[in-house]
Amino acid sequence: MSSFLKIAIRNLLKGPSTDPYPFGETFVPKGLRGKVKYNAKACVACRMCEHVCAGGAIQIREVADKSGLEFILWHNTCAFCGLCEHYCPTKAIRLTEDYHTVHRQEDKYRYVEKGFIKYVNCARCATPMVPIPLELLNVAYDQVNEDIEKLRHLCPKCRQERAL
Ligand code: SF4
Ligand code: SF4
Structure with missing residues (x-):
């Protein structure tokens, strides 16, 4: 039997060596920078993420x-650089491990x-203001007492x- 046939039969018996993605799930490497998630409740509207965004993907407007x-982030423009997460004082914005970014052009x-x-x-x-999240106080103070809470x-x- 030729060596080619031997290899072909061995591989057929062994089955695929690669992951079935996109027809099935695959593994997620540790530290993967995937889709960005935003938490408005923890945001202080400092606009740092908008300022540092490499792709100009973030806009915060009244x-x-x-x-x-309103906070809006265009995933199509995002370069997944992670700068927004790095500079966000309250970690209101973070990159997830979600790598499912496939979508139709019309979307x-x-x-x-x-x-x-x-x-x-x-x-x-009674002046309208951006609510101050507890996350910011936790960053600014060692202990949040009643006075600080006020x-x-x-x-x-x-x-x-x-x-x-
Ligand atoms: S990961 Fe980078 S490119 Fe994407 S939104 Fe954050 S700062 Fe902008
Ligand atoms: S850097 Fe963080 S706290 Fe500041 S506007 Fe962006 S998400 Fe909000």
Whole structure:
């Protein structure tokens, strides 16, 4: 029997050596930078992610009725560089291990990650403001006590006056 036939028979008996992807799942390498996930509840709207985004994939803008801020990320433009996650102070934005990025061309503008931050009113002067997430206090203070917790509900101006 020729060596070619031997190899062919051996491979036929052994079965495929590769993963069945895309007809089945495959393994996810550790540290894979996949689709980006955004958590509006932890976001402080600092816009750092928008600023550092290598692909210009992120936009944060006030909605027409001025009730809050809309976050939008175009996965088609994302370079999966991870800079947004790295610089986000509260880890409100992070890259997941989800590698399923295949989509139809006609869906490219719908292939987005969206979020909405609804303004709340300052507890002292009622000025609309971005709510301050607990995640930020945890980054800024070793221990979040009752006094610090109260600051969450004040706008920057009232916080400044209270501190003075
Ligand atoms: S991973 Fe990079 S390119 Fe993608 S949204 Fe974040 S900063 Fe932008
Ligand atoms: S996701 Fe993070 S970096 Fe982007 S605006 Fe929110 S807090 Fe800032």
